[in-house]
Amino acid sequence: MSEPLLSIVDLKKHYHTKSLWPFGKKQVIKAVDGVSFEIAPGEVLSLVGESGCGKSTVGRTLTHLEQATSGHALFEGQDFLMMSSSEFRPLRREIQMIFQDPFASLNPRLKIEQTLGEPLFIHGLCSTWEEARNKIAIMLETVGMDPMVMKRHPHEFSGGQRQRIGIARVMILKPKLVIADEAVSALDVSIQAQVLNLIKKLQQDSGISMLFISHDLGVVRHISNRVAVMHEGKIVEIGLKNEIFEAPKHEYTRKLLSSIPRVKTGRELV
Amino acid sequence: MALLEVQNLEIAVSAKGKLLPVVQSVSFSVDDNETLGIVGESGCGKSLTALAIMGLLGGTTVRITGGSIRFDGMDLLTLSERERRSIMGNQMAMIFQEPMTSLNPVYRIGDQIIENIRQHQKMTKAQARDRVVELLSLVRIPNPSERVDSFPHQMSGGQRQRVMIAMALSCDPKLLIADEPTTALDVTVQKEVLDLMADLQTRMGTAIILISHDLGVISETSNKVAVMYRGRVAEAAETESLFLELAHPYTRGLLNSMPVVDSDVDWLEAIPGRVPTLEEELTGCAFHPRCASATELCLTTVPKETEFKHGHSVQCHFPGKVAP
Numbered sequence: 343m344s345e346p347l348l349s350i351v352d353l354k355k356h357y358h359t360k361s362l363w364p365f366g367k368k369q370v371i372k373a374v375d376g377v378s379f380e381i382a383p384g385e386v387l388s389l390v391g392e393s394g395c396g397k398s399t400v401g402r403t404l405t406h407l408e409q410a411t412s413g414h415a416l417f418e419g420q421d422f423l424m425m426s427s428s429e430f431r432p433l434r435r436e437i438q439m440i441f442q443d444p445f446a447s448l449n450p451r452l453k454i455e456q457t458l459g460e461p462l463f464i465h466g467l468c469s470t471w472e473e474a475r476n477k478i479a480i481m482l483e484t485v486g487m488d489p490m491v492m493k494r495h496p497h498e499f500s501g502g503q504r505q506r507i508g509i510a511r512v513m514i515l516k517p518k519l520v521i522a523d524e525a526v527s528a529l530d531v532s533i534q535a536q537v538l539n540l541i542k543k544l545q546q547d548s549g550i551s552m553l554f555i556s557h558d559l560g561v562v563r564h565i566s567n568r569v570a571v572m573h574e575g576k577i578v579e580i581g582l583k584n585e586i587f588e589a590p591k592h593e594y595t596r597k598l599l600s601s602i603p604r605v606k607t608g609r610e611l612v
Numbered sequence: 613m614a615l616l617e618v619q620n621l622e623i624a625v626s627a628k629g630k631l632l633p634v635v636q637s638v639s640f641s642v643d644d645n646e647t648l649g650i651v652g653e654s655g656c657g658k659s660l661t662a663l664a665i666m667g668l669l670g671g672t673t674v675r676i677t678g679g680s681i682r683f684d685g686m687d688l689l690t691l692s693e694r695e696r697r698s699i700m701g702n703q704m705a706m707i708f709q710e711p712m713t714s715l716n717p718v719y720r721i722g723d724q725i726i727e728n729i730r731q732h733q734k735m736t737k738a739q740a741r742d743r744v745v746e747l748l749s750l751v752r753i754p755n756p757s758e759r760v761d762s763f764p765h766q767m768s769g770g771q772r773q774r775v776m777i778a779m780a781l782s783c784d785p786k787l788l789i790a791d792e793p794t795t796a797l798d799v800t801v802q803k804e805v806l807d808l809m810a811d812l813q814t815r816m817g818t819a820i821i822l823i824s825h826d827l828g829v830i831s832e833t834s835n836k837v838a839v840m841y842r843g844r845v846a847e848a849a850e851t852e853s854l855f856l857e858l859a860h861p862y863t864r865g866l867l868n869s870m871p872v873v874d875s876d877v878d879w880l881e882a883i884p885g886r887v888p889t890l891e892e893e894l895t896g897c898a899f900h901p902r903c904a905s906a907t908e909l910c911l912t913t914v915p916k917e918t919e920f921k922h923g924h925s926v927q928c929h930f931p932g933k934v935a936p
Contacts, residue, residue, distance in 0.1 A: 392799070393798055500655075502886060531653060531826075531827075531866055531869045532865060533653070535868075535869035535871070535880040536884075538871065538880060539879055539880055539882055542879070557798065558871075559799070560870065560873045561871050563876065564871035564876075564877065564880065583876075597800060598799060601800045603802070603803070603806070604832070604872075605828050605831040605855060606852075606855055607831075607855045
């Protein structure tokens with residue numbers, strides 16, 4: 343395996359809850375409790391698990407949306423986990439995040455061109471609006487949208503379209519690592535398939551690495567090269583996609599796989 | 613006659629001075645002990661259909677413009693407000709998608725269920741409370757006699773959904789409408805909740821309408837399926853015969869869009885395009901812009917409901933034909 347783009351060593355995020363009583367015991371919630379993994383360039387690693395297992399927290403600490411408690415995260419050899427926000431800023435363009443909720447992740451007051459254009463200016467990829475609009479138009483086409491939509495506001499779009507805009511906002515910066523947190527969970531099946539295909543195509547074309555966080559094992563199987571199964575803040579099993587799905591070793595993985603409702607089709611008979 | 617019969621239901625939204633149809637000639641029936649799965653994507657009208665049955669389409673923007681809904685011999689659409697209120701939550705109950713928002717956060721869960729029981733049945737508070745404890749244990753909430761005094765925020769999502777089920781079942785309804793009851797839940801919890809619903813059905817003989825976007829959930833829980841697309845029932849059949857041979861290209865597309873856990877595919881066969889918005893006027897079959905085997909006929913004529921096989925109806929000009 344080539345040099346990993348991202349390597350996480352013993353990542354921890356502990357939350358301290360306030361006690362109800364002045365001198366009562368404070369509780370520590372170990373949301374992420376010693377997680378280590380690596381992502382190679384061009385690789386898609388999925389973090390899969392149920393709600394509360396800490397998978398989103400991993401993504402949020404890696405994008406500095408939350409400060410990790412301890413651990414190391416090396417991006418191209420540089421440990422950025424404990425960086426101050428000003429030190430981390432240059433890396434923000436390289437490490438981008440796609441969020442779950444397409445309704446909450448776009449600023450409702452901004453036109454699409456503002457939402458997509460702002461990061462271009464902030465990261466110095468454009469100097470004029472004309473240049474920015476060109477890039478935005480190309481990007482919108484890439485994600486399967488009419489460039490004319492840049493003049494509109496988010497409320498005019500469906501969930502699938504908003505998610506495409508969210509993806510455009512990320513991809514327009516040409517990041518090296520994309521963290522997708524439940525990026526397709528809020529979408530309808532037929533739209534989800536389109537967006538999944540889009541994400542997969544963009545990933546393969548651009549060769550970016552991806553940390554794909556999802557609870558949906560079908561989606562995970564479709565998109566990833568490797569899979570890490572998380573449970574209660576720890577990775578219980580990590581391996582190549584086929585190992586996890588064809589020969590799960592950990593009992594929790596097996597339980598997850600067996601819980602999925604399956605369509606009993608006539609396809610097998612044909 | 614079936615317990616619930618929906619005939620040619622039409623629902624329209626008034627927007628910008630026009631009436632836009634959102635549900636068009638939808639018909640189905642559900643009987644005791646039966647689960648009807650309604651599957652479709654958002655905007656296909658499945659939730660509106662449920663709300664129409666529950667009489668929750670108040671207001672002036674969305675209204676029922678035609679058809680009939682008969683429940684247990686009564687015409688629900690002509691009932692007075694008072695009569696309707698005595699049925700809803702009593703003989704007919706609904707579970708909503710979001711267990712987080714459908715409970716009132718400032719009342720104890722027990723009190724919320726007691727309120728529903730006492731609305732419909734003559735019971736003292738103490739009797740109702742006993743009934744709630746019984747219901748909570750029925751939906752497998754641990755320590756029901758203590759949890760009755762819990763607030764919603766003290767429970768997990770799965771537990772809250774169970775509380776919603778307990779509330780829906782509190783007056784032994786004949787019909788339970790579950791609108792995406794497990795969508796917000798984890799798969800292992802989803803399995804528990806679906807198993808619970810199936811178990812309660814065999815015990816009480818409740819008729820269930822299960823609305824879901826997940827063909828897997830529908831396939832595992834329902835006896836009958838109605839696939840909805842843009843306000844119409846594209847295809848309806850008994851679950852087994854439906855999945856044995858999908859007659860409508862939309863249903864096939866939906867199934868092929870689903871990433872599955874048991875096999876690898878390089879690219880999902882996504883249905884191209886998107887569901888047309890309500891404002892877009894369409895001629896012919898609503899699915900033709902996204903259908904690979906659409907012909908001139910599909911552009912001009914709305915397909916009639918035809919029988920594909922016995923008990924398997926479809927609204928398509930070329931049912932069962934796979935695009936070349």
